[in-house]
Amino acid sequence: MKFYRNHVLVGIDTSTLLSGAKGIEELLVREIHKRGLSSEIKVLETGSLGIVNRGVVLLIYPEGCYYVNVKSEDVSQIVEEHLLKGRVVKRLLLKEPLKEKISTTVLPESPLDVRRQYRVVLKNCGVIDPDKIDEYIASGGYKALEKALFQMNPEEVTTQVKKSGLLGRGGAGFPTGIKWEISAKENCKEKYVICNADEGEPGTFKDRVIMEGDPHGVIEGMLLAGYAIGADKGFIYIRGEYTLSIGRMEKAIEEARKYGLLGKNILETDFSFEIEMRKGAGAYICGEETALIESMEGKRGEPRNKPPYPGTYGLWGKPTVVNNVETLANIPSIINQGTDWFRSLGTKETPGTKVYTLLGHIMNQGVIEVETGITLRKVIFDFGGGMKDGKEFKSALVGGAAGCFLGKDMLDVKMDYANLKSYKAVLGSGAILVMDTSTCIIDILKCILNFFRYESCGKCSPCRIGTDKLYQLISEVSMGRGKKEYFKLMLELAQMMNNASFCPLGQSVLLPLSSAFKYFEDEIMEHIIKKRCPAGVCNK
């Protein structure tokens, strides 16, 4: 292998692409070549570096320097000063505390190795070239598959996942090992593994970052799931809008096939496994596993009656395991490093890490992966760099539209599935939308209720009619035409939908609504009684 004195990583994701990352990369290569440094310095494309909204982001090793907002006119200076003379270009450095606090990316040999434990799912994102299977293998990839195939039987794989205590990271937090066990026990020749990449929860894009940054991690997770439950076929159901993810996953599947890691008799064993991509056509409800299966069968994506659960009666009536992207990406590390290691991370009830997307009125918008159990305060003020423009924190919507508003009193509560549940809140998909005091709660609620109204599939009346009615009521309030009784009426309606709706979509409207009503009763009543919006947002 060739030795390079410096590696320049160019982060490629939606945010940097918009800022012209590809052009900067080309310029860099040209400039390095011009100065005769091509044999000493390597320019690499990688996935998201975890820094969003800072233009083109470069990471230079071995120094570990992050350059942000890099423009084409900066390229020659970076090459001349940093790469040629070894002097850091200070004005382009990432200044926020972000770098100190989280290990955005740390190479294995770095002295900051201790901090690496934070990154399990994203460990390769921003470190390797996602389009090159060799780099994944060089960083320890497909080792877990080898270990499973040669040293473990399928039951042992399932047991290990079960013992690790891994909870599904799609939002519901169901134990992954138990899901696998149910399907593994089914005596059926045809079984399926489905990777749920229909990420549609507003505010969530963690799965996209994982697929764009480390597609092979997802494939290896699927292979292990297939081996454990005895399936020889897997599908990735992915959003039609995720063009870059689709491209990267397709490329990864093709390369894995070429290396004999997918297909017949993998690594010359009896285990065969094939993966196919399935594109969605735009429907939030298809993130629900039975609706997803219906959609894959070419039908309207309406949820099925449960039970039977997909574990016994899934795709084409066969036992099917449906796992979220982040869940699957955890599996290789669990097999490699064992359950004790995994359980040493995070909390007892939700071991491991969680990927959060930080959004809204916050300094550093972006993706972080941290151990579970971290408090909201830490997420916002340490990793997120605090509130934007020094404004005051009002609330955070955790878990997307189907999530829960958390007020100031919840800032120091440990976040994991079980603990938040005890406060009647949820962790959900891990989206954290931070709001400052300029936000009107009625305005955000209206937006959320409009979302549910739009995405309700119409199969059951509580949800179809309820979402519409709630939107009408909140619109009235926002226009200053609200009546006193609306407050109670809306809560009752949402509670009824929670009791009577067919699937989680209609059931989950209650949570954002009741949590907002709990924290901001005064603000809502001011809209209703005084016909006035304290934040000055409504009625504009």
Place this chain on the structure above:
Amino acid sequence: METSVNFGSQEVQEKILKKYPPRRDNLLYILHDLQDTNPQNYLTSVDVRAVSEYLKISPSQVEGVISFYTMFSRKPRGKYIIRFCDSPTCHLMKGTDVLEEVKKILKINPEETTNDGLFTLEMTSCLGACGVAPAMMINDEIYGNLTSLKAREIIETYQRREK
């Protein structure tokens, strides 16, 4: 996609259908392909009939699927489909102001098509580009960190391309 043959001809339809074995689970793919070959980005009654015959399912079942998914349309649409993100994140980052500007520039409301047949404006629940909110998508391209000015520039680039 093949463009040498006229759209809507039986030839194109057959070509697309033959790409997939006649199984129900290929329905979404067939519909995606048929719609993509139509310069007006929609599915015609002829399409519906052909697909239902090919997959041996009733036309109403095909219609049911089309109406369920937001990416499919039974009405002619513009050459460029603008999908404007309406998620709470984009909303919080002042996406509504940008939307108003877009409506003003194009002189249409959501779900409508411009008179020149170039643009259709659609609202979408979340594009998963929340890190660069507010965001919109024009065909396969995502545009983020939108301001009214930026949105105008982007749309004008498309308009110039067509002149």
